[in-house]
Amino acid sequence: MELKNQNLFNRVIELLVQARQKVSQTINNTMAITYFEIGRMIVEEEQQGKEKAEYGKQILNELSEKLVVEFGKGFSETNLKQMRSFYLTYSIRQTxxxxxxxxxxxxxxxxxxxxxxxxxxxxxxxxxxxxxxxxxxxxxxxxxxxxxxxxxxxxxxxxxxxxxxxxxxxxxxxxxIEKNKDLIKDPYVLEFLGLPQKSFYSESDLEQKLIDKLEHFLLELGNGFTFVARQKRITFEEKHFKVDLVFYNRILKCFVLIDLKIGELKHQDIGQMQMYVNYFDREVKLEDENKTIGIILCQDKSESLVRYTLPENNDQIFASKYLTVLPSEKDFIKIIEN
Known part of the structure; x- marks a missing residue:
């Protein structure tokens, strides 16, 4: 049966969803506070013992046995140790x-x-x-x-x-985020795309994967990003160009253009992005908006090529590597050091 007042139905649904979220948040908060207090009580009781190590072990063992009978296996000795660590970790830290x-x-x-x-x-x-x-x-x-x-x-x-x-x-x-550079990461990690590091794929394949996983990509980009367009067409003097992905950042109030490159970055790629950025600044952005940012995502790049292609005071064009697999800790250290 179709409701005559769909608007009423939507409002009631929204209210119920919000109520569930608040209840869930309250439960989470209460649980954390409760475990923190249990941890505090354990620590304070342990500090009264003459032989702290043995006394503390005895307290946890006895308390766990009684709590498991009363409240279930969520109060094992291991869990009680975690509550104690929770209190010790968060009671001594700075605000x-x-x-x-x-x-x-x-x-x-x-x-x-x-x-x-x-x-x-x-x-x-x-x-x-x-x-x-x-x-x-x-x-x-x-x-x-x-x-x-x-x-x-x-x-x-x-x-x-x-x-x-x-x-x-x-x-x-x-x-x-206060300035353009605050938005940039290097490298970007795109392991959620499911693309093997060494398999062959085209720039259009990469773009389609990013669109398919847009929610994940927005999280990787960072705070304040909203999606605007893909393959945004630019035309002047009967010549047509297409920007791979266009976003808007609400914090910096500016467009963010992303161009995807397979393989090593070339100086022509930087020049092309400079053209896109100039076009958006002169033809698209409003007077109260800030200058456009361009990000070129590539598999490899020469820092010297980037440095000498761009002006010294550049704060609009950035080149970053992207990774399609999550590196091991050892490999990540190498990537970061390089």
Whole structure:
């Protein structure tokens, strides 16, 4: 039976979905707070023991046995140790950022699920851990997406182009986009496309895969991106050109053009992107919008070629490598060092 008032139906559905999300968030917050408090109680009780190591082991064993009987296997000795670690990890750290935390009614350390915190606690570097926590909250990352961003070394890729003060800021505020270069990563990791590293594929194949996995690609691009067009046609003097992908960044208020290149970057590729950027600046962007950014994604590039092809004060054209498989930790270190 078709509803006469479809608008009413849509509004009720939206309200119910929002209610479910709020209930889920409340449960997650309450669980994290509860486990934090259990961890605190365990630590405080352990500190009263004369032989801390033996006394602590005895406490966990006895407490686990009683809680499992009362509440189930979620309170094994291993899980209680994790709760203790949770308290020790988050009770002694510095506040992530007063400016960031004030936007939330719940303390910032309790905005994610327990599973998120189990992952975060395994990151030893405080700044890196804080960064992933802030970004997971800001971007509503699922646990799977948090794991994916960590595996693709997002923090490390962003750190490469920053000075000491900017690196510290990443751990206090997350990724802050204030200038064009803040948008750029090198390399971009596109393992979600399912393309083997050494198989043959065309630029159109790569483009189609990115469109098919657009949601994943937007997450890899970063904050504030919206999709505008693919194969955007540019025409002047009866000559036609096509920009592979066009995005808009709401934070910097500018168009972002992406050109895909198979193989090594050539100086002609940079010149072509310069033409696209100039056209958008002069013919497409509005007066209150900022200058267009062009990103060339390529399999390989010469830093010298890029440096000498572009002007010294360049802040619009960027060339970055892309990877179609997730490297091992050892290979990632080599890529980053090179």
């Amino acid at each position: 992530v950022s007063d400016e960031f935390a004030k936007d939330y009614t719940v303390p910032v350390q309790f905005k994610l699920t327990w599973s998120h915190y189990l992952k975060l606690m395994r990151i030893p570097d405080l700044n890196e851990r804080n960064f992933y926590e802030i970004e997971a909250i800001k971007n509503n990352w699922s646990l799977r997406e948090l794991q994916r961003q960590f595996d693709s070394a997002l923090y490390t890729r962003l750190v490469l182009s920053k000075n000491k003060e900017e690196v510290i800021s990443l751990g206090q505020k997350g990724q802050i």
